[in-house]
Amino acid sequence: xxxxxxxxxxxxxxxxxxxxxxxxxxxxxxxxxxxxxxxxxxxxxxxxxxxxxxxxxxxxxxxxxxxxxxxxxxxxxxxxxxxxxxxxxxxxxxxxxxxxxxxxxxxxxxxxxxxxxxxxxxxxxxxxxxxxxxxxxxxxxxxxxxxxxxxxxxxxxxxxxxxxxxxxxxxxxxxxxxxxxxxxxxxxxxxxxxxxxxxxxxxxxxxxxxxxxxxxx
Amino acid sequence: xxxxxxxxxxxxxxxxxxxxxxxxxxxxxxxxxxxxxxxxxxxxxxxxxxxxxxxxxxxxxxxxxxxxxxxxxxxxxxxxxxxxxxxxxxxxxxxxxxxxxxxxxxxxxxxxxxxxxxxxxxxxxxxxxxxxxxxxxxxxxxxxxxxxxxxxxxxxxxxxxxxxxxxxxxxxxxxxxxxxxxxxxxxxxxxxxxxxxxxxxxxxxxxxxxxxxxxxxxxxxxxxxxxxxxxxxxxxxxxxxxxxxxxxxx
Numbered sequence: 173x174x175x176x177x178x179x180x181x182x183x184x185x186x187x188x189x190x191x192x193x194x195x196x197x198x199x200x201x202x203x204x205x206x207x208x209x210x211x212x213x214x215x216x217x218x219x220x221x222x223x224x225x226x227x228x229x230x231x232x233x234x235x236x237x238x239x240x241x242x243x244x245x246x247x248x249x250x251x252x253x254x255x256x257x258x259x260x261x262x263x264x265x266x267x268x269x270x271x272x273x274x275x276x277x278x279x280x281x282x283x284x285x286x287x288x289x290x291x292x293x294x295x296x297x298x299x300x301x302x303x304x305x306x307x308x309x310x311x312x313x314x315x316x317x318x319x320x321x322x323x324x325x326x327x328x329x330x331x332x333x334x335x336x337x338x339x340x341x342x343x344x345x346x347x348x349x350x351x352x353x354x355x356x357x358x359x360x361x362x363x364x365x366x367x368x369x370x371x372x373x374x375x376x377x378x379x380x381x382x383x384x385x386x387x388x389x
Numbered sequence: 390x391x392x393x394x395x396x397x398x399x400x401x402x403x404x405x406x407x408x409x410x411x412x413x414x415x416x417x418x419x420x421x422x423x424x425x426x427x428x429x430x431x432x433x434x435x436x437x438x439x440x441x442x443x444x445x446x447x448x449x450x451x452x453x454x455x456x457x458x459x460x461x462x463x464x465x466x467x468x469x470x471x472x473x474x475x476x477x478x479x480x481x482x483x484x485x486x487x488x489x490x491x492x493x494x495x496x497x498x499x500x501x502x503x504x505x506x507x508x509x510x511x512x513x514x515x516x517x518x519x520x521x522x523x524x525x526x527x528x529x530x531x532x533x534x535x536x537x538x539x540x541x542x543x544x545x546x547x548x549x550x551x552x553x554x555x556x557x558x559x560x561x562x563x564x565x566x567x568x569x570x571x572x573x574x575x576x577x578x579x580x581x582x583x584x585x586x587x588x589x590x591x592x593x594x595x596x597x598x599x600x601x602x603x604x605x606x607x608x609x610x611x612x613x614x615x616x617x618x619x620x621x622x623x624x625x626x627x628x629x630x631x632x633x634x635x636x637x638x639x
Contacts, residue, residue: 174638246636247630247635
């Protein structure tokens with residue numbers, strides 16, 4: 173078969189990106205667990221998990237640039253390499269938002285939580301399903317599944333609005349809630365942004381398979 | 390605006406059909422690249438555009454091929470006049486074993502221009518347009534064969550330009566040149582398209598991608614896809630085009 177080595181390189185990079193998606197799932201699970209359990213050591217460990225994601229991004233970017241220079245890809249090969257570079261940037265940003273969540277966890281410290289955490293774990297669960305669907309659509313080159321991830325992103329946006337209203341109400345009731353309320357609002361916002369970045373990844377999956385630029389979300 | 394319109398073009402070498410039902414419009418003052426594997430018909434197609442195939446025995450051409458409003462294949466067409474409008478540059482630089490000056494004025498002289506001043510002007514204009522003037526102006530009366538390969542090819546382009554053609558056909562014009570000479574010719578093509586319509590056959594897909602506005606992909610005598618070059622190289626419609634431009638053909 174012609175260009176077998178090049179095909180293998182692309183396959184291997186694609187599996188690196190799938191691995192990066194798993195890493196973002198893990199770091200998200202870990203960041204929210206630390207919030208729920210107020211595990212400050214765990215929160216500090218989230219930084220380390222993010223470093224691993226950053227290194228993988230650097231590796232994928234370098235390898236893509238190398239292949240563009242040496243193999244001079246066109247058509248779908250070019251779309252894949254270009255998209256992988258964009259995808260790892262979005263995945264890396266998702267990791268950064270988990271680090272931001274971990275920072276808020278450390279800032280809240282051991283002080284009792286002002287409200288029961290319901291919506292934040294719900295957002296996490298939905299994002300985990302979104303990541304799984306993103307992975308599946310990437311592996312199967314299924315642009316329709318990638319487009320559907322956008323529907324879940326709308327639910328995330330709705331939940332974020334709920335959190336916003338609920339926290340604002342709590343602050344109204346008791347001004348002592350201002351500091352922690354702001355932190356919880358930030359966490360909600362970070363989760364909402366994580367989902368947005370994931371829809372960017374899905375846009376690239378559509379671009380790879382159809383060569384069309386679409387706006388998801 | 391289309392400079393050349395081709396409809397239902399078929400071409401046979403004896404019993405062998407080398408071009409099958411080709412339809413495309415070549416746009417004015419654009420570079421159109423013809424790509425495809427060896428034997429796909431791209432050079433044959435190029436040569437239909439100024440009836441160079443007439444020189445081969447047993448060739449039969451059918452269909453509609455217009456240069457603006459002129460039917461190129463009408464029996465009363467003056468082929469010499471046609472080739473004046475549609476010039477050609479070949480794969481290997483083929484200057485005549487004469488001086489640089491004589492190479493450029495060869496066509497105009499045969500066309501009846503005798504006045505020295507006018508010929509001098511043609512030489513200067515053509516060499517300048519072919520980006521060879523600075524290198525050649527002090528040796529105009531020396532043999533063209535003393536030029537480097539890349540310079541010889543630019544001289545051949547100047548020779549074509551001397552006739553003030555409207556269309557320039559190029560059949561793999563850089564395949565015998567090194568990368569620097571190639572890049573000079575490519576830069577030249579970029580400037581020439583301001584005034585000329587260019588159709589180029591190339592085996593280098595990177596070259597087609599770099600210099601052309603439109604690309605036609607040929608395969609076994611058929612034109613598989615014709616589109617903006619950026620589209621052909623990022624998101625072609627046909628799987629066969631995809632396989633060819635990504636190097637997976639075969």
